[in-house]
Amino acid sequence: MKLKLALIAALFVQVAFAQKNCNVLYSQKFTKQQLEEDIDFIRTKITNAHVNPYTEISKSEFEKKYTDIRNSLKDGMTQKDFYYLAKPLIVTLNDEHSSMSDFCVTDSIRKNMKVLPLKFKYENGKMLLTENYSDRKLTIGDEVLSLNNIPIDQVLENCAQTIPGTIEERIPIAVDKFWIVINKYCYFITDDYNLKFKSGLQTVVKSISLEQLKANASKSQPKKKEDFKPIDYKKIKDYAYVTVNTFDDRNTFTLEEWKTKFDSIFSQIKKDNAQKLVIDVRNNSGGNSAVGSLLINYFSDKTYHTYQGKFKKSKEYADYLKANNKESAEYNKIKDGDYYPISSRSVTADHNPLRFNGKTYVIVGKNTFSSAMMFSVMVLDNKLAEVAGEIPEKGHPNHFGELIKFQTPNTKLDFLFGVKEWIRPAGNLQPNKLIPAKIISVKDKTSEQIVEEL
Structure with missing residues:
Protein backbone atom coordinates (compact mmCIF):
# COMPACT_ATOMS: atom_id res chain seq x y z
CA MET A 1 0.00 0.00 0.00
CA LYS A 2 1.33 3.41 -0.91
CA LEU A 3 2.58 5.64 1.85
CA LYS A 4 0.81 8.96 1.63
CA LEU A 5 3.01 11.99 1.13
CA ALA A 6 1.76 13.34 4.43
CA LEU A 7 3.41 10.50 6.28
CA ILE A 8 6.97 11.49 5.42
CA ALA A 9 6.39 15.14 4.57
CA ALA A 10 4.13 16.44 7.34
CA LEU A 11 6.99 16.92 9.76
CA PHE A 12 8.97 18.88 7.20
CA VAL A 13 5.94 21.05 6.40
CA GLN A 14 5.74 21.89 10.09
CA VAL A 15 9.45 22.68 10.17
CA ALA A 16 9.10 24.90 7.11
CA PHE A 17 6.22 26.72 8.81
CA ALA A 18 8.14 27.04 12.09
CA GLN A 19 10.05 30.05 13.26
CA LYS A 20 13.73 30.81 12.73
CA ASN A 21 16.34 30.34 15.44
CA CYS A 22 14.52 27.43 17.07
CA ASN A 23 17.65 26.33 18.92
CA VAL A 24 17.47 29.60 20.88
CA LEU A 25 13.69 29.81 21.23
CA TYR A 26 13.31 26.24 22.49
CA SER A 27 14.97 26.96 25.82
CA GLN A 28 14.05 30.63 26.16
CA LYS A 29 11.89 31.46 29.17
CA PHE A 30 9.37 34.28 29.07
CA THR A 31 8.00 36.53 31.79
CA LYS A 32 4.35 36.38 32.74
CA GLN A 33 3.93 39.89 31.32
CA GLN A 34 5.35 38.83 27.94
CA LEU A 35 3.01 35.82 27.81
CA GLU A 36 0.03 37.99 28.76
CA GLU A 37 0.94 40.36 25.92
CA ASP A 38 0.96 37.43 23.49
CA ILE A 39 -2.37 35.91 24.55
CA ASP A 40 -3.93 39.39 24.49
CA PHE A 41 -2.48 39.85 20.99
CA ILE A 42 -4.05 36.57 19.77
CA ARG A 43 -7.45 37.43 21.28
CA THR A 44 -7.41 40.95 19.81
CA LYS A 45 -6.53 39.79 16.30
CA ILE A 46 -9.22 37.10 16.36
CA THR A 47 -11.98 39.37 17.64
CA ASN A 48 -10.97 42.22 15.32
CA ALA A 49 -10.32 40.36 12.07
CA HIS A 50 -11.94 36.89 12.00
CA VAL A 51 -15.22 37.05 10.11
CA ASN A 52 -17.17 34.96 12.64
CA PRO A 53 -15.19 33.50 15.58
CA TYR A 54 -18.26 32.30 17.49
CA THR A 55 -19.64 29.44 15.37
CA GLU A 56 -18.46 26.63 17.67
CA ILE A 57 -18.53 28.38 21.02
CA SER A 58 -20.37 31.53 22.05
CA LYS A 59 -18.72 34.87 22.65
CA SER A 60 -18.99 34.39 26.42
CA GLU A 61 -17.44 30.90 26.16
CA PHE A 62 -14.64 32.30 24.02
CA GLU A 63 -13.95 35.03 26.57
CA LYS A 64 -13.95 32.49 29.40
CA LYS A 65 -11.47 30.30 27.53
CA TYR A 66 -9.23 33.31 26.94
CA THR A 67 -9.47 34.35 30.61
CA ASP A 68 -8.68 30.82 31.84
CA ILE A 69 -5.60 30.72 29.60
CA ARG A 70 -4.45 34.13 30.79
CA ASN A 71 -4.87 33.10 34.43
CA SER A 72 -2.74 29.99 33.78
CA LEU A 73 0.30 31.94 32.62
CA LYS A 74 3.37 32.00 34.85
CA ASP A 75 6.88 33.40 34.83
CA GLY A 76 9.44 31.07 33.24
CA MET A 77 7.19 29.38 30.69
CA THR A 78 8.69 28.39 27.34
CA GLN A 79 7.30 28.86 23.86
CA LYS A 80 6.16 25.21 23.95
CA ASP A 81 4.31 25.76 27.25
CA PHE A 82 2.55 28.79 25.80
CA TYR A 83 1.76 26.97 22.54
CA TYR A 84 -0.30 24.29 24.27
CA LEU A 85 -2.18 26.83 26.35
CA ALA A 86 -2.90 29.24 23.49
CA LYS A 87 -3.71 26.86 20.63
CA PRO A 88 -7.31 26.11 21.82
CA LEU A 89 -8.24 29.70 20.91
CA ILE A 90 -7.31 28.88 17.31
CA VAL A 91 -8.88 25.40 17.36
CA THR A 92 -12.29 26.64 18.51
CA LEU A 93 -12.57 29.04 15.56
CA ASN A 94 -14.09 26.08 13.67
CA ASP A 95 -12.20 27.35 10.63
CA GLU A 96 -10.75 24.71 8.29
CA HIS A 97 -8.13 27.19 7.03
CA SER A 98 -6.95 28.31 10.46
CA SER A 99 -3.71 27.12 12.02
CA MET A 100 -0.93 27.91 14.44
CA SER A 101 2.68 27.19 13.56
CA ASP A 102 4.55 24.42 15.29
CA PHE A 103 6.44 25.14 18.48
CA CYS A 104 10.22 25.17 18.15
CA VAL A 105 12.44 22.16 18.72
CA THR A 106 16.22 22.03 18.58
CA ASP A 107 18.12 20.46 15.72
CA SER A 108 19.10 17.62 18.04
CA ILE A 109 15.53 16.87 19.06
CA ARG A 110 14.33 17.02 15.48
CA GLN A 221 7.17 0.95 -2.31
CA PRO A 222 10.17 1.00 -4.62
CA LYS A 223 8.15 2.45 -7.47
CA LYS A 224 9.09 6.08 -7.99
CA LYS A 225 6.25 8.53 -7.66
CA GLU A 226 5.50 10.51 -10.81
CA ASP A 227 6.43 14.17 -10.81
CA PHE A 228 3.63 16.53 -9.90
CA LYS A 229 1.88 18.02 -12.94
CA PRO A 230 -0.27 21.11 -12.37
CA ILE A 231 -2.29 20.30 -15.51
CA ASP A 232 -2.29 17.41 -17.96
CA TYR A 233 -4.31 16.32 -20.99
CA LYS A 234 -4.82 13.10 -22.94
CA LYS A 235 -7.47 11.62 -25.18
CA ILE A 236 -9.09 8.38 -24.01
CA LYS A 237 -11.45 6.82 -26.56
CA ASP A 238 -13.76 9.71 -27.49
CA TYR A 239 -13.11 11.55 -24.19
CA ALA A 240 -10.87 14.57 -23.70
CA TYR A 241 -9.42 14.01 -20.21
CA VAL A 242 -8.04 17.13 -18.51
CA THR A 243 -6.48 16.74 -15.07
CA VAL A 244 -6.06 19.96 -13.07
CA ASN A 245 -4.19 19.34 -9.81
CA THR A 246 -3.99 22.92 -8.54
CA PHE A 247 -5.51 26.38 -9.03
CA ASP A 248 -2.38 28.07 -7.70
CA ASP A 249 -1.55 31.37 -9.39
CA ARG A 250 1.47 32.34 -7.31
CA ASN A 251 4.02 29.53 -7.36
CA THR A 252 2.78 27.58 -10.40
CA PHE A 253 1.40 29.83 -13.16
CA THR A 254 0.09 33.38 -13.20
CA LEU A 255 -3.54 33.83 -14.21
CA GLU A 256 -2.41 34.84 -17.70
CA GLU A 257 -0.22 31.73 -17.93
CA TRP A 258 -3.17 29.58 -16.88
CA LYS A 259 -5.15 31.08 -19.77
CA THR A 260 -2.33 30.20 -22.15
CA LYS A 261 -2.32 26.62 -20.83
CA PHE A 262 -6.09 26.30 -21.24
CA ASP A 263 -5.91 27.78 -24.76
CA SER A 264 -3.30 25.22 -25.75
CA ILE A 265 -5.17 22.24 -24.30
CA PHE A 266 -8.60 23.17 -25.65
CA SER A 267 -7.09 23.86 -29.07
CA GLN A 268 -5.79 20.29 -29.03
CA ILE A 269 -9.18 19.00 -27.88
CA LYS A 270 -10.76 20.59 -30.95
CA LYS A 271 -8.15 18.97 -33.20
CA ASP A 272 -8.75 15.60 -31.52
CA ASN A 273 -12.48 15.93 -32.20
CA ALA A 274 -13.34 14.63 -28.72
CA GLN A 275 -17.03 13.99 -28.07
CA LYS A 276 -16.99 14.19 -24.27
CA LEU A 277 -14.89 16.11 -21.75
CA VAL A 278 -13.65 15.22 -18.26
CA ILE A 279 -12.23 17.85 -15.89
CA ASP A 280 -10.52 15.94 -13.06
CA VAL A 281 -10.00 17.95 -9.84
CA ARG A 282 -10.08 15.01 -7.39
CA ASN A 283 -6.54 15.85 -6.16
CA ASN A 284 -6.80 19.63 -6.48
CA SER A 285 -6.19 21.38 -3.14
CA GLY A 286 -7.13 24.83 -4.45
CA GLY A 287 -5.39 28.15 -4.94
CA ASN A 288 -7.14 31.08 -6.61
CA SER A 289 -10.84 30.66 -7.38
CA ALA A 290 -10.31 32.90 -10.43
CA VAL A 291 -8.52 29.98 -12.13
CA GLY A 292 -11.62 27.83 -11.69
CA SER A 293 -13.84 30.61 -13.05
CA LEU A 294 -11.53 30.93 -16.05
CA LEU A 295 -11.77 27.18 -16.67
CA ILE A 296 -15.59 27.23 -16.64
CA ASN A 297 -15.54 29.49 -19.70
CA TYR A 298 -13.89 26.68 -21.68
CA PHE A 299 -16.77 24.22 -21.30
CA SER A 300 -19.95 26.17 -20.47
CA ASP A 301 -21.77 29.00 -22.23
CA LYS A 302 -24.51 29.21 -19.57
CA THR A 303 -25.02 32.21 -17.33
CA TYR A 304 -24.28 31.17 -13.77
CA HIS A 305 -24.36 32.53 -10.22
CA THR A 306 -21.23 32.84 -8.09
CA TYR A 307 -20.66 32.46 -4.37
CA GLN A 308 -22.00 35.07 -1.97
CA GLY A 309 -20.82 35.96 1.53
CA LYS A 310 -19.52 38.66 3.79
CA PHE A 311 -16.18 40.30 4.50
CA LYS A 312 -15.14 41.44 8.01
CA LYS A 313 -13.81 45.01 8.09
CA SER A 314 -10.80 45.46 10.35
CA LYS A 315 -7.83 47.77 10.56
CA GLU A 316 -5.63 44.66 10.40
CA TYR A 317 -6.93 43.56 7.02
CA ALA A 318 -7.10 47.11 5.67
CA ASP A 319 -3.40 47.46 6.51
CA TYR A 320 -2.68 44.13 4.84
CA LEU A 321 -4.46 45.20 1.65
CA LYS A 322 -2.59 48.48 1.60
CA ALA A 323 0.78 46.77 2.11
CA ASN A 324 0.05 44.46 -0.83
CA ASN A 325 -1.19 47.22 -3.15
CA LYS A 326 -4.78 45.90 -3.00
CA GLU A 327 -6.30 48.80 -1.11
CA SER A 328 -10.05 49.27 -1.61
CA ALA A 329 -11.66 52.68 -1.02
CA GLU A 330 -15.07 51.01 -0.75
CA TYR A 331 -13.80 48.59 1.92
CA ASN A 332 -12.08 51.39 3.84
CA LYS A 333 -15.36 53.33 4.14
CA ILE A 334 -16.85 50.59 6.29
CA LYS A 335 -16.63 50.90 10.07
CA ASP A 336 -14.22 48.49 11.77
CA GLY A 337 -16.18 45.46 12.97
CA ASP A 338 -18.90 45.82 10.36
CA TYR A 339 -19.31 43.61 7.31
CA TYR A 340 -18.82 44.24 3.64
CA PRO A 341 -21.41 42.15 1.78
CA ILE A 342 -20.26 39.94 -1.08
CA SER A 343 -23.21 39.61 -3.44
CA SER A 344 -23.63 36.65 -5.72
CA ARG A 345 -22.89 37.78 -9.27
CA SER A 346 -24.52 36.59 -12.44
CA VAL A 347 -21.72 35.67 -14.85
CA THR A 348 -22.40 35.67 -18.58
CA ALA A 349 -20.02 33.59 -20.64
CA ASP A 350 -17.55 35.44 -22.85
CA HIS A 351 -17.14 34.52 -26.49
CA ASN A 352 -14.66 31.66 -26.58
CA PRO A 353 -13.91 29.98 -29.92
CA LEU A 354 -12.13 27.17 -28.07
CA ARG A 355 -15.10 26.29 -25.88
CA PHE A 356 -16.01 22.59 -25.73
CA ASN A 357 -19.72 22.11 -26.43
CA GLY A 358 -20.27 18.42 -25.68
CA LYS A 359 -21.13 16.42 -22.56
CA THR A 360 -18.85 17.46 -19.68
CA TYR A 361 -18.02 15.76 -16.38
CA VAL A 362 -16.22 17.27 -13.39
CA ILE A 363 -14.55 14.59 -11.24
CA VAL A 364 -14.17 15.28 -7.52
CA GLY A 365 -12.64 13.13 -4.80
CA LYS A 366 -11.57 12.95 -1.19
CA ASN A 367 -8.76 15.48 -1.79
CA THR A 368 -10.78 18.18 -3.59
CA PHE A 369 -10.40 21.23 -1.36
CA SER A 370 -10.74 25.00 -1.01
CA SER A 371 -11.12 26.87 -4.34
CA ALA A 372 -11.26 23.53 -6.23
CA MET A 373 -14.31 22.71 -4.11
CA MET A 374 -15.79 26.14 -4.83
CA PHE A 375 -15.29 25.54 -8.56
CA SER A 376 -17.01 22.14 -8.35
CA VAL A 377 -19.85 23.53 -6.24
CA MET A 378 -20.52 26.34 -8.73
CA VAL A 379 -20.62 23.76 -11.53
CA LEU A 380 -22.97 21.55 -9.48
CA ASP A 381 -25.33 24.27 -8.20
CA ASN A 382 -25.63 25.93 -11.61
CA LYS A 383 -25.85 22.61 -13.53
CA LEU A 384 -22.96 23.59 -15.81
CA ALA A 385 -21.72 19.98 -16.08
CA GLU A 386 -22.27 16.65 -14.36
CA VAL A 387 -20.27 16.40 -11.14
CA ALA A 388 -19.20 12.84 -10.39
CA GLY A 389 -16.88 11.10 -7.93
CA GLU A 390 -16.59 10.94 -4.14
CA ILE A 391 -17.49 13.31 -1.32
CA PRO A 392 -14.34 15.24 -0.25
CA GLU A 393 -12.96 14.22 3.14
CA LYS A 394 -12.04 17.75 4.22
CA GLY A 395 -13.54 21.13 3.64
CA HIS A 396 -17.05 22.42 3.09
CA PRO A 397 -18.84 24.33 0.32
CA ASN A 398 -19.77 27.04 2.83
CA HIS A 399 -16.59 28.05 4.66
CA PHE A 400 -14.21 30.75 5.82
CA GLY A 401 -11.46 32.02 3.56
CA GLU A 402 -9.15 34.88 2.54
CA LEU A 403 -6.42 34.29 5.11
CA ILE A 404 -4.59 36.80 7.23
CA LYS A 405 -1.43 35.90 9.16
CA PHE A 406 0.03 37.25 12.39
CA GLN A 407 2.96 36.49 14.72
CA THR A 408 2.91 36.81 18.50
CA PRO A 409 5.34 39.57 19.50
CA ASN A 410 7.32 37.62 22.13
CA THR A 411 6.95 33.86 21.61
CA LYS A 412 7.08 34.25 17.80
CA LEU A 413 4.25 31.85 17.00
CA ASP A 414 2.60 32.34 13.61
CA PHE A 415 -1.17 31.93 13.35
CA LEU A 416 -3.68 32.56 10.59
CA PHE A 417 -7.42 32.45 9.90
CA GLY A 418 -10.09 33.68 7.48
CA VAL A 419 -11.62 37.14 7.16
CA LYS A 420 -14.33 36.13 4.66
CA GLU A 421 -17.29 33.79 4.92
CA TRP A 422 -18.39 32.12 1.67
CA ILE A 423 -21.89 30.79 0.91
CA ARG A 424 -22.52 28.55 -2.11
CA PRO A 425 -24.86 29.64 -4.94
CA ALA A 426 -27.56 27.23 -3.71
CA GLY A 427 -27.46 28.81 -0.24
CA ASN A 428 -27.07 27.28 3.19
CA LEU A 429 -27.71 23.64 2.24
CA GLN A 430 -27.39 20.86 4.80
CA PRO A 431 -25.34 18.79 5.13
CA ASN A 432 -22.61 21.29 4.36
CA LYS A 433 -20.84 18.90 1.98
CA LEU A 434 -19.99 18.67 -1.71
CA ILE A 435 -22.14 15.70 -2.75
CA PRO A 436 -21.60 14.72 -6.40
CA ALA A 437 -24.65 14.15 -8.58
CA LYS A 438 -23.13 10.81 -9.61
CA ILE A 439 -21.28 8.86 -6.90
CA ILE A 440 -18.50 6.68 -8.32
CA SER A 441 -15.29 5.28 -6.81
CA VAL A 442 -12.27 7.32 -7.97
CA LYS A 443 -9.63 6.62 -5.32
CA ASP A 444 -6.47 5.19 -6.89
CA LYS A 445 -8.30 4.84 -10.21
CA THR A 446 -6.53 5.66 -13.46
CA SER A 447 -8.11 8.12 -15.87
CA GLU A 448 -8.89 5.18 -18.16
CA GLN A 449 -10.74 3.41 -15.35
CA ILE A 450 -12.73 6.55 -14.56
CA VAL A 451 -13.75 6.84 -18.21
CA GLU A 452 -14.99 3.23 -18.02
CA GLU A 453 -17.02 4.14 -14.91
CA LEU A 454 -18.58 7.11 -16.71
Missing part, protein backbone atom coordinates in the same frame (compact mmCIF):
# COMPACT_ATOMS: atom_id res chain seq x y z
CA LYS A 111 17.11 14.67 14.36
CA ASN A 112 16.33 12.14 17.10
CA MET A 113 12.56 12.33 16.98
CA LYS A 114 10.77 8.99 17.09
CA VAL A 115 7.38 8.19 15.60
CA LEU A 116 4.78 5.42 15.55
CA PRO A 117 5.49 3.30 12.42
CA LEU A 118 1.82 2.69 11.61
CA LYS A 119 -0.77 4.48 9.49
CA PHE A 120 -4.53 4.50 10.07
CA LYS A 121 -7.77 5.77 8.57
CA TYR A 122 -11.05 6.76 10.22
CA GLU A 123 -14.04 5.03 8.67
CA ASN A 124 -17.58 4.71 10.06
CA GLY A 125 -16.40 5.74 13.51
CA LYS A 126 -13.58 3.17 13.55
CA MET A 127 -9.80 3.54 13.54
CA LEU A 128 -8.48 1.04 10.99
CA LEU A 129 -4.88 0.04 10.26
CA THR A 130 -3.85 0.84 6.68
CA GLU A 131 -0.03 0.70 6.65
CA ASN A 132 2.53 -1.14 8.78
CA TYR A 133 6.22 -0.17 8.84
CA SER A 134 7.02 -1.88 12.16
CA ASP A 135 8.55 -5.30 12.83
CA ARG A 136 5.22 -6.66 14.11
CA LYS A 137 2.90 -8.88 12.06
CA LEU A 138 -0.37 -6.95 11.92
CA THR A 139 -3.48 -7.31 9.79
CA ILE A 140 -4.29 -4.42 7.48
CA GLY A 141 -7.90 -3.34 8.10
CA ASP A 142 -7.91 -4.45 11.76
CA GLU A 143 -9.69 -2.04 14.09
CA VAL A 144 -7.82 -0.43 17.01
CA LEU A 145 -9.70 -0.69 20.32
CA SER A 146 -7.23 0.76 22.81
CA LEU A 147 -3.79 2.32 23.21
CA ASN A 148 -1.82 1.68 26.40
CA ASN A 149 -5.08 0.43 27.98
CA ILE A 150 -6.88 3.70 27.20
CA PRO A 151 -10.01 3.27 25.02
CA ILE A 152 -9.16 4.58 21.55
CA ASP A 153 -12.26 6.84 21.46
CA GLN A 154 -10.95 8.64 24.55
CA VAL A 155 -7.49 8.94 23.03
CA LEU A 156 -8.87 10.43 19.82
CA GLU A 157 -11.16 12.88 21.63
CA ASN A 158 -8.18 14.25 23.56
CA CYS A 159 -5.89 14.40 20.54
CA ALA A 160 -8.55 16.13 18.42
CA GLN A 161 -8.45 19.08 20.82
CA THR A 162 -5.06 20.00 19.33
CA ILE A 163 -6.28 19.91 15.71
CA PRO A 164 -7.51 23.18 14.11
CA GLY A 165 -10.37 22.98 11.64
CA THR A 166 -14.06 22.21 11.68
CA ILE A 167 -15.21 20.18 14.65
CA GLU A 168 -16.41 17.11 12.72
CA GLU A 169 -13.10 16.74 10.89
CA ARG A 170 -10.72 16.89 13.86
CA ILE A 171 -10.89 13.21 14.80
CA PRO A 172 -10.42 11.99 11.19
CA ILE A 173 -7.41 14.32 10.88
CA ALA A 174 -6.03 13.07 14.22
CA VAL A 175 -6.31 9.49 12.94
CA ASP A 176 -4.72 10.31 9.59
CA LYS A 177 -1.74 11.96 11.33
CA PHE A 178 -1.74 9.67 14.38
CA TRP A 179 1.84 8.55 13.73
CA ILE A 180 3.13 12.02 14.68
CA VAL A 181 0.19 13.44 16.69
CA ILE A 182 0.41 10.81 19.43
CA ASN A 183 4.00 11.59 20.36
CA LYS A 184 4.21 15.31 19.64
CA TYR A 185 0.81 16.82 20.37
CA CYS A 186 -1.00 14.55 22.81
CA TYR A 187 0.04 11.86 25.34
CA PHE A 188 3.67 12.37 24.24
CA ILE A 189 4.39 8.64 23.92
CA THR A 190 7.85 8.22 22.44
CA ASP A 191 8.70 4.61 23.25
CA ASP A 192 6.20 1.73 23.36
CA TYR A 193 2.65 1.62 22.00
CA ASN A 194 0.54 -1.15 23.52
CA LEU A 195 -2.21 -1.68 20.95
CA LYS A 196 -5.28 -3.87 21.27
CA PHE A 197 -7.14 -4.78 18.07
CA LYS A 198 -10.66 -6.07 17.45
CA SER A 199 -9.20 -9.32 16.06
CA GLY A 200 -8.06 -10.10 19.59
CA LEU A 201 -4.41 -9.30 18.96
CA GLN A 202 -2.68 -7.26 21.65
CA THR A 203 0.90 -6.30 20.92
CA VAL A 204 3.55 -3.70 21.68
CA VAL A 205 4.80 -1.65 18.73
CA LYS A 206 8.03 0.22 19.34
CA SER A 207 8.64 3.73 18.03
CA ILE A 208 11.30 4.25 15.39
CA SER A 209 13.21 7.23 14.07
CA LEU A 210 11.81 9.28 11.22
CA GLU A 211 14.79 8.20 9.09
CA GLN A 212 14.02 4.54 9.77
CA LEU A 213 10.38 5.10 8.94
CA LYS A 214 11.33 6.55 5.56
CA ALA A 215 13.71 3.66 4.93
CA ASN A 216 11.07 1.06 5.80
CA ALA A 217 8.52 2.83 3.62
CA SER A 218 10.86 3.01 0.63
CA LYS A 219 11.47 -0.76 0.81
CA SER A 220 7.77 -1.49 0.54
